[in-house]
Structure formats: structure tokens, C-alpha cells
Amino acid sequence: MGEREERIPEGEIHPLRPQNDGGEPRYPLLGLSRHRMEIDGEGVTTLVAGAGCPLCCAYCINKSVLRQAPTWVTAAELLEKTRVDDLYFQATGGGLCFGGGESLLHLDFYGAFRLLCPDWRFTAETCLNVPREAVVRAAALFDAFIIDVKTLDPVIYERYTGREQGPLLENLRYLADTFDPARLHLRVPLIPDYNDEADQAETEAALQEMGFTHIERFPYLIREDKQP
Ligand code: SF4
Numbered sequence: 149m150g151e152r153e154e155r156i157p158e159g160e161i162h163p164l165r166p167q168n169d170g171g172e173p174r175y176p177l178l179g180l181s182r183h184r185m186e187i188d189g190e191g192v193t194t195l196v197a198g199a200g201c202p203l204c205c206a207y208c209i210n211k212s213v214l215r216q217a218p219t220w221v222t223a224a225e226l227l228e229k230t231r232v233d234d235l236y237f238q239a240t241g242g243g244l245c246f247g248g249g250e251s252l253l254h255l256d257f258y259g260a261f262r263l264l265c266p267d268w269r270f271t272a273e274t275c276l277n278v279p280r281e282a283v284v285r286a287a288a289l290f291d292a293f294i295i296d297v298k299t300l301d302p303v304i305y306e307r308y309t310g311r312e313q314g315p316l317l318e319n320l321r322y323l324a325d326t327f328d329p330a331r332l333h334l335r336v337p338l339i340p341d342y343n344d345e346a347d348q349a350e351t352e353a354a355l356q357e358m359g360f361t362h363i364e365r366f367p368y369l370i371r372e373d374k375q376p
Pocket residue numbers: 201202203204205207208209210211248249250275296
């Protein structure tokens with residue numbers, strides 16, 4: 149097993165001091181990656197990386213980055229940084245994909261930002277291990293989701309992520325029942341030393357039974373310094 153950093157205590161889903169204390173919502177920006185094609189959603193996409201994640205996956209390549217002090221930006225400030233690609237977004241049906249860590253930690257911000265660029269496509273990368281209310285709000289704000297399921301085996305999940313599955317299953321069922329399946333992309337990895345192809349197949353079958361149709365199975369490629 150790869151060496152795991154200290155876990156975030158149960159119940160504390162954001163490792164950073166909240167900045168949305170009644171004032172204008174702000175987003176903890178770590179970085180932007182422009183001109184991504186068909187990786188993070190349809191069309192030309194800018195990946196917006198934000199800080200904070202409730203999980204502590206053993207092979208996470210962003211773990212130390214997620215705990216760095218971010219730049220807190222307002223909706224107007226993020227628009228200023230991303231609008232340079234407005235024409236690409238409009239022409240290709242693209243937009244922004246919010247990822248980095250857990251995108252659904254910043255919903256107040258998206259509500260404000262969405263008002264400034266209603267025509268852009270918004271995609272959220274999420275592990276869905278967040279309270280149900282967050283998923284309900286996100287379903288009204290985002291056009292698509294990329295869901296990092298990992299595994300539906302609760303023992304393997306906790307061993308790999310450092311956290312119980314919690315509301316993951318009920319959140320998956322909620323989206324399966326309420327959201328367009330064509331706009332839900334689910335990722336089920338083969339995780340060296342944690343699961344195997346049989347577990348991948350079981351997870352995929354359970355997701356298909358829930359009604360999901362876009363399920364991607366793939367192997368994690370582990371960096372040398374992260375190998376057990
Ligand atoms: S869910 Fe993603 S960002 Fe969060 S710890 Fe796991 S791999 Fe890292």
C-alpha cells in the first residue's frame with residue numbers, strides 16, 4: 149500500500165478555511181489548463197482546478213497540491229481569466245470543467261459564476277462522496293458530471309480512499325433517477341494492489357443496473373514514487 153498522508157477527520161469535508169463567510173462567494177483556484185479537447189467534456193474545455201477533497205486516495209497525484217494555499221477568486225475574477233476562450237466554447241459547445249479535488253465543495257460560487265456565463269457548458273468532476281443536498285444543487289447548476297466512482301466494494305473503497313462510502317450509493321441513485329444518462333460519465337479504475345478486474349466488473353454491472361450507460365473502465369498508471 150502506498151504511504152498515506154494524514155486523513156481529514158470525519159465530518160470535515162474541506163481541509164481549507166472557508167472563505168464564503170457571508171460575503172461574495174469565492175473559489176479556491178489552484179490552476180487552469182486551457183484548450184483541452186474531448187477530455188473533460190464536450191468541445192473545447194478549460195479545466196479549472198480547485199482545492200480541497202474529502203478523500204485521501206493512496207495514489208492521488210494531487211494530494212499535496214490540494215492542500216496548498218489557493219488563490220481565492222470571485223466569479224468576476226474567474227470570468228476574466230477564462231473568457232479568452234469564449235469563442236472556442238461557443239463554437240464547439242465547450243466550456244469549463246471544474247476539478248482538481250472535489251468540485252462539489254464550492255456550490256455557492258458556481259451559482260454566482262453561472263449567471264455571468266450562462267451559455268458555457270459546465271462539467272463537474274466529482275467523487276460524489278458529499279452530502280445529498282450538494283448533489284441536488286449541483287444537478288441544477290451543471291450540464292454534465294464526470295464521476296470518479298473508484299469501486300462499489302465498501303471495504304476496498306475505504307482502504308483505498310481512507311473514507312467510508314457514506315452517501316456515494318444514494319447520490320449515484322439520485323443522479324441515475326433524475327439526470328440525463330448521456331451526460332453522466334462514470335469512471336471505474338483498476339487500482340493496483342487494491343482491486344482487480346472482477347471487482348471492476350461487479351462495480352460496472354451494479355452501475356448498469358442503476359441505469360448508467362457511459363461507464364469507463366481503465367487501469368490506473370501509478371507513478372514510480374507512489375508504488376507500494
Ligand atoms: S478523489 Fe481525486 S482528488 Fe480526491 S484524493 Fe482521491 S484522487 Fe485525489
